[in-house]
Amino acid sequence: MNKKVFFLIVCLNVVFGAEQNCEEYFEARKAQLELQTKEFDEARQSLEAYKASFEALQKERLEELAKKEAEVNATLAQIQSLKDQNAKLLEEQQNILSSINKKTEGRVKEIYSQMKDTAIADVLSQMDADDASKIMFSLESRKISGVLSKMDPKKASELTLLLKNIDNNKTH
Numbered sequence: 001m002n003k004k005v006f007f008l009i010v011c012l013n014v015v016f017g018a019e020q021n022c023e024e025y026f027e028a029r030k031a032q033l034e035l036q037t038k039e040f041d042e043a044r045q046s047l048e049a050y051k052a053s054f055e056a057l058q059k060e061r062l063e064e065l066a067k068k069e070a071e072v073n074a075t076l077a078q079i080q081s082l083k084d085q086n087a088k089l090l091e092e093q094q095n096i097l098s099s100i101n102k103k104t105e106g107r108v109k110e111i112y113s114q115m116k117d118t119a120i121a122d123v124l125s126q127m128d129a130d131d132a133s134k135i136m137f138s139l140e141s142r143k144i145s146g147v148l149s150k151m152d153p154k155k156a157s158e159l160t161l162l163l164k165n166i167d168n169n170k171t172h
Helices: 002-114 117-126 129-138 141-150 153-171
Strands: none
Touching (some): 002 129, 117 153, 129 153
């Protein structure tokens, strides 16, 4: 019987000792898991803070980009407006210049058509060939032939070539 009691005592010690070891193990493991949970919570909070700051920064940059885009669009609109105004002004200026040229050509034609061929030949011989050819082109064909016959042949041939070029440019 002693052996049985002794065996029972030893078994109880083992069970109580194992139970104590299990409790210590589970307590240690519980503390470890609590520490890991705390670390995970801190990491999650840190990640959420980073995410929030990243989103705020991204939102700020998108707002800046939208603002700059609006500025660029406004500048482009101003440029287009100025371009349109310049086109209108250029068209008006060209119309005015054309009107002036027509009036001037009419007056010059009127003046030269009343002059004698010899006088016209003398004046045009002294002028630049381009200007002289433009004046000659405004005159009637009969008048041009009379003026060319009174000019120096070299000058007359130069003006004839320029008249030909003017006539070709106006018909094309």
